[in-house]
Structures are given as structure tokens and as C-alpha cells.
Amino acid sequence: MGEYKNIRKIGITVIILSGLILTLGVLAYLLVFPYPISANNVLPFFELSRILEYGRFFQRIESVFLLIWTLSGLLYLSCGLFFIVYIFSKTFKLKYYRPLIIPFTLIMFAISLIPESLMEVMYIDNKIIRSYGWLVPFGMTFVLLAIARLVKRKKRGRVKNGK
Amino acid sequence: MGSKTKRTLIVLISFIMCLSMTGCFDKREVDDLVNPIAIGFDKGQGRSIKMTLQIAIPTKVAGGGEGGGGGGGKESVSYTTVEAPSIYSGLNMINSYVSKQLNMSQIKVLVFSEELAREGVEKYINALMRGREFRPNSYVLVARGSGNAAERYLRAVEPELESNPAKYYEMVLSAYSYTGFSANTSLMNFYKNMVNEASQPLAVLADISKFEKSDDINTDNSTYREKGRDLPLEGDFKAGDMPKVGTTKSEIMGLAVFNGSKMVGEFDGEETQLQLMLEGDFGYSYVTIPDPLVEDYVVLLNIKQNRNPNRSVEIVNGKPNIKVKVFLEADILSIQSGINYESLEMVNILETYAEDFFKKGITRMLEKTARELKTDTAGFGKEMKGKFLTWDEWIDFNWIEKYPDSKFEINVDLKIRRPGLMLRSNPATGIEVGEE
Incomplete structure (x- = not known):
């Protein structure tokens, strides 16, 4: 299934699958922590994994979960960096993207130190990025489409007039 | 850069990274930590609290185990009490004179004194929930009595069968699954x-x-008189009042009922069992009921709850009408009167009587929570919550104010499944030596 021509199918399957897993995760969390408390946790899934206890032997399992989550967080950061660098190189028609990795890492590291506390980071993430983040993929693509159409019409117009 | 130089550089960089990024800078050796297993909170002067820590001494615990564990319980813990404005300032003070650093992640039990519980424990529970360690x-307990009840209780805990007091706490507090005299009052559940x-x-x-001695045992503090009984049954006691004498001085029985964060009342052992039945958390336990046909005799049943109860709440004329049907199964353990309740003709009499016994008990307990204590301990608000579409409607409804006016309709369905190892009891034969 991993070929380019199946990209539509892959995309839809991945979106449905990840949506389902996230929904089940949030459902499990809400079933354990009812509404007013569920909104107060800084690390919801960590709290959920702290409660796991099977008899007297299987306790404090959250350490295993934390390790796996840290590794997947590392993967997420690496993928994010790759996308940024790749898009940048394609935007400016650069032949190679590898030299951009270290500068971008430093820039992102510096930007990440700007918010002064965890609460500010959460505010930026929840209120700003999640409320207005859709503007870039949805808004900008439409703007680019409109500009491309205008440019095409102008070109066609010039060709017709030229003839 | 040649490929050989590149390779050497990469190996060197990865080597340095492996050494420097392991996070060993702030490591804490297990041997450098001291692990308290229980904390007691008592009221101090003014707004301070008195914290008592019961600290496990690992070398003594291990040594006691090897030596057979006899009397090992007492020496494997040490105690310290400190008066401080808050929990963390108290821990800071203790850190200054205890040689090792305190690590709170092994706390099994949090004991509040009754005096502190009646004033309100919200600020301490919030601090405990926020802390990472x-x-x-961990279980939340309330130590009965006036003054420094929590400190007194912790200092009196001397487990006999275990050299490890943490194991003692874990086992005694999870015994509710086979006694029904306590409940799963973990910090998480308490806070929720x-x-x-x-x-x-x-x-x-x-x-x-x-x-202290078995001659001193009496049932003066038992709750059986309030229930209109002639003799106390095993659940008619609260912790501290049990008619018992033994090396283990600590007693766990009954529940402290809170209204919000303030303690307002107590449940004895029987009411605790009924509370567990209403929530569907009752495992199994021995229950004594009076004999249906013969006065002064009792019948012992092993009661199990195999199904969750059916609960529903309706609002009738602005007052909640709560209906509960509890499903129980029983095995006959003992029939003192010798009447053949195991037979198919007589078993219905016993079942009906037992159902009536539990129904009266549950009704009495729920009336107490509604009229006297005014707290919804069994969580009937959860059934009510599902009837509202939006959160604001639920908050405006104000279930807590409405609960004290509730009417209760209780039904108990009890089936006797097994008679133990005997199908019929035969009476003892002998000549009656009476007046001639």
C-alpha cells in the first residue's frame, strides 16, 4: 500500500485510524476523570498511567509508558524538523536540504526559549495555535490557488492578445 | 573532510553525547533516600499542622524477615513528628535533621485526625494531589478521637504477621473485598x-x-441499640470500639462521611457494607442475621454481590425519588437453631427474611445520609447527571441541595445458592438433665 498512486487511500486510512485511536484515548481519560478535574491536569495521560495497578505486583507502570512516550516525542520532533526543512528547500528551490538542518535546529531551540513558563506555552498552544492554526493549511492554500488562477488568466490573456 | 576523519569525528561526538546526555547529574541513589510509608496530620497551634512520619528502616525490615519476622514489626519503623505551617515546609524541616533525603513516593497511608477532618481537609488534599511524588x-484514613489522634494511631501500628509495615497497610486496607468493613478510599477517589x-x-x-484485657471487653459503644436490636452483630461497631484484645492494636472499621471537605459523620461496619453494596463494590463477606423463626438465635450467611445494583433517580414534585435494586447471593454457613432452612420449602423464609433485613438496613442508612448527614455518599447524582444535556443546566439544578429531600425505594433480591457441606442439620441427642 506504500506506493504514491495509493496516496489518497493511505491518507484517508491514516486519518481515520489516528482519529479513532485519539478518540478512544480521550474517552478512556474522561471515563476516569470527570469533567471539572479532567481540565485541570497538566499531563492527562501521565495521570492516567499513574493509576494503573494490578494487584500488588504491577504498580508504578507509568515509567514504562513515559519511556515510550519520550521516544515517540523524539520521533515527532524529528519528523517536524524534516518537514520544515524540506518545505523551506522546496519553496526557495534549493537543491539540497541537509545543510539547513543545523541552522533550523538552532533557530527552533532559540524560539522555544521565548515563552517564560509552562503556563505561557500551554496558553500559546491551546488558545493561539489551535484556534488560528487552521489559517495556514486551509487559508493559505486557497490564497495561493486564487493567485495561481489569476496568473494563469493573465498569461492566457497575454498569449491571446499577443496573437 | 576525508571520510576517515569524518568517521572518527562522528564516533567521538556520539561518545561525548552518550556520556553527557544521560541525565546523571541529578541522580539520587536509592540508598541515599529515606522512604516514609505513612503520614499523619494533626491540628497544631494556630494554623499550623503537626505531621507525623512513619519511616521504614530497610535494613531492619530485611533483617526481621530473615530472623523469622517475630516481633519484627515494631523495630522496622521509626517515627518523627514536626509542627509546620504546611506539608512541604514540614518536609523541609524534617530533611534538615534526617540524614537521608525524604522520598514521598512510598507513602501508602494518609491519616487525618478527626479534629482536622471536621475543620476541612481541602487545602491538604489539593497539595497532595498536586505533588509529583x-x-x-494511597489510602485516606481518619483517626478517631480528640487531640493528636493521627500521631497516636500511627505510633500504635505494630504489624505482627509482617516485618514490612508497608505490606501490612496494603493488605489490611484492601481487606474490604472480603470483609466489607472499609472501602477503597484512595486519594484519587477522595479528591474526585x-x-x-x-x-x-x-x-x-x-x-x-x-x-487491654479480655475481662474489660464490653459493647457500650456499639451502635446496635440505635438500630433497635437486642444484640450487637459484627458490623455494629466503629474503629476503636470493637470488642477485641490483641497484640495488633490498630483497628480499621467504618467510614468517615464528608460533606465537601469537612467530616460530618461516621458509618459503622454494617453501614459500610451497605454502602459498598449500593456502589457495586461489595466482594463477599460473612453476615449474621437474626433467625427468622427462633428468637435469640442467628443464621450466618456468606453474602456475595455478583451483579451491580439497578439504580434510578426520578424527580417527582421537585424531590428526588431514588429506586435501588440490590442483587445478592448467599451461602448458608451456620444455622444455630437447627431449623432445616436448607430445604426447598424453608429456604424462601430465610431468603425473604434476609432480603427484608438488608432492605431495612439500606433504607436506614440512606435516610441517615439524607436527613442527618445531608451528603450523597452513594453517588446517586451520577444517575441524575445523565439526564441533563448541558453542563450549565446540571450546575443550576444543584443536586447537592436537593438530595436531603429524597425518598428511597429499596428492593433486595437475595438467592441462597449453597448450603455449605451439610444438607440438613440433625439435633444433638441426649437426656435433658432438668429438675426432678
Whole structure:
């Protein structure tokens, strides 16, 4: 299934699958922590994994979960960096993207130190990025489409007039 | 850069990274930590609290185990009490004179004194929930009595069968699955119920035995008279009042009922069992009921709850009408009167009588929570919550104010499944030696 021509199918399957897993995760969390408390946790899934206890032997399992989550967080950061660098190189028609990795890492590291506390980071993430983040993929693509159409019409117009 | 130089550089960089990024800078050796297993909170002067820490001494615990564990319980813990404005300032003070650093992640039990519980424990529970080291699975207890009840209780805990007192706490507090005399009052559950508008928190009652010798044992503090009984049954006691004498002085029986974060009343052992039945958490336990046909005799049943109860709440004329049907199964353990209740003709009499016994008990307990204590301990608000579409409607409804006016309709369905190892009891034969 991993070929380019199946990209539509892959995309839809991945979106449905990840949506389902996230929904089940949030459902499990809400079933354990009812509404007013569920909104107060800084690390919801960590709290959920702290409660796991099977008899007297299987306790404090959250350490295993934390390790796996840290590794997947590392993967997420690496993928994010790759996308940024790749898009940048394609935007400016650069032949190679590898030299951009270290500068971008430093820039992102510096930007990440700007918010002064965890609460500010959460505010930026929840209120700003999640409320207005859709503007870039949805808004900008439409703007680019409109500009491309205008440019095409102008070109066609010039060709017709030229003839 | 040649490929050989590149390779050497990469190896060198990875080597340095492996050494420097392991996070060993702030490591804490297990041997450099001291692990308290229980904390007691008592009221101090003014607004301070008195914290008592019961600290496990690992070398003594291990040594006691090897030596057979006899009397090992007492020496494997040490105690320290400090008066401080808050929990963390107290821990700071203790860190200054204890040689090792305190690590709170092994706390199994949090004991509040009755005096402190009646004033309100919200600020301490919030601090304990916010802290990373405190486990949400630790049990919340309330030590009965006036003064420094929590310190008195912790100092009296001397486990006999275990050299490891942490194991003692874990086992004694999870015994509710086969006694029904306590409940799963973990910090997590306490906090959830405290801030929940659909149910109220409970804490396990703990106390020290009153009696030193078996001749002193009496049932003066039993609750059987309030229930209109002639003799006390095994659940008609609270912690500290049990008619018992033994090396283990600590007693765990009953629940402290809270309204929000303030303690307002107590449940004895029987009411605790009924509370567990209403929530569907009752495992199995021996229950004594009076004999249906013969006065002064009792019948012992092993009661199990195999199904969750059916609960429903309706609003009738602005007042909640709560209906509960509890499903129980029983095995006959003992029939003192010798009447053949095991037979198919007589078993219905016993079943009906037992159903009536539990129905009266549950009704009495729920009336107490509604009229006297005004707290919804069984969490009927959860059934009510599902009837509202939006959160604001539920908050405006104000279930906590409406619960004290509730009417209760209780039904109990009890089936006797097994008669033990005997199908019929034969009476003893002998000549009656009477007056001639």
C-alpha cells in the first residue's frame, strides 16, 4: 500500500485510524476523570498511567509508558524538523536540504526559549495555535490557488492578445 | 573532510553525547533516600499542622524477615513528628535533621485526625494531589478521637504477621473485598468525590483498641441499640470500639462521611457494607442475621454481590425519588437453631427474611445520609447527571441541595445458592438433665 498512486487511500486510512485511536484515548481519560478535574491536569495521560495497578505486583507502570512516550516525542520532533526543512528547500528551490538542518535546529531551540513558563506555552498552544492554526493549511492554500488562477488568466490573456 | 576523519569525528561526538546526555547529574541513589510509608496530620497551634512520619528502616525490615519476622514489626519503623505551617515546609524541616533525603513516593497511608477532618481537609488534599511524588493510590484514613489522634494511631501500628509495615497497610486496607468493613478510599477517589457535585468523599475510620484485657471487653459503644436490636452483630461497631484484645492494636472499621471537605459523620461496619453494596463494590463477606423463626438465635450467611445494583433517580414534585435494586447471593454457613432452612420449602423464609433485613438496613442508612448527614455518599447524582444535556443546566439544578429531600425505594433480591457441606442439620441427642 506504500506506493504514491495509493496516496489518497493511505491518507484517508491514516486519518481515520489516528482519529479513532485519539478518540478512544480521550474517552478512556474522561471515563476516569470527570469533567471539572479532567481540565485541570497538566499531563492527562501521565495521570492516567499513574493509576494503573494490578494487584500488588504491577504498580508504578507509568515509567514504562513515559519511556515510550519520550521516544515517540523524539520521533515527532524529528519528523517536524524534516518537514520544515524540506518545505523551506522546496519553496526557495534549493537543491539540497541537509545543510539547513543545523541552522533550523538552532533557530527552533532559540524560539522555544521565548515563552517564560509552562503556563505561557500551554496558553500559546491551546488558545493561539489551535484556534488560528487552521489559517495556514486551509487559508493559505486557497490564497495561493486564487493567485495561481489569476496568473494563469493573465498569461492566457497575454498569449491571446499577443496573437 | 576525508571520510576517515569524518568517521572518527562522528564516533567521538556520539561518545561525548552518550556520556553527557544521560541525565546523571541529578541522580539520587536509592540508598541515599529515606522512604516514609505513612503520614499523619494533626491540628497544631494556630494554623499550623503537626505531621507525623512513619519511616521504614530497610535494613531492619530485611533483617526481621530473615530472623523469622517475630516481633519484627515494631523495630522496622521509626517515627518523627514536626509542627509546620504546611506539608512541604514540614518536609523541609524534617530533611534538615534526617540524614537521608525524604522520598514521598512510598507513602501508602494518609491519616487525618478527626479534629482536622471536621475543620476541612481541602487545602491538604489539593497539595497532595498536586505533588509529583505522592501516589494517587494511597489510602485516606481518619483517626478517631480528640487531640493528636493521627500521631497516636500511627505510633500504635505494630504489624505482627509482617516485618514490612508497608505490606501490612496494603493488605489490611484492601481487606474490604472480603470483609466489607472499609472501602477503597484512595486519594484519587477522595479528591474526585470532593470536587464532584454528584457524590461525596469517604475516608476509612482508624483507631486504637480501647481494651487491654479480655475481662474489660464490653459493647457500650456499639451502635446496635440505635438500630433497635437486642444484640450487637459484627458490623455494629466503629474503629476503636470493637470488642477485641490483641497484640495488633490498630483497628480499621467504618467510614468517615464528608460533606465537601469537612467530616460530618461516621458509618459503622454494617453501614459500610451497605454502602459498598449500593456502589457495586461489595466482594463477599460473612453476615449474621437474626433467625427468622427462633428468637435469640442467628443464621450466618456468606453474602456475595455478583451483579451491580439497578439504580434510578426520578424527580417527582421537585424531590428526588431514588429506586435501588440490590442483587445478592448467599451461602448458608451456620444455622444455630437447627431449623432445616436448607430445604426447598424453608429456604424462601430465610431468603425473604434476609432480603427484608438488608432492605431495612439500606433504607436506614440512606435516610441517615439524607436527613442527618445531608451528603450523597452513594453517588446517586451520577444517575441524575445523565439526564441533563448541558453542563450549565446540571450546575443550576444543584443536586447537592436537593438530595436531603429524597425518598428511597429499596428492593433486595437475595438467592441462597449453597448450603455449605451439610444438607440438613440433625439435633444433638441426649437426656435433658432438668429438675426432678
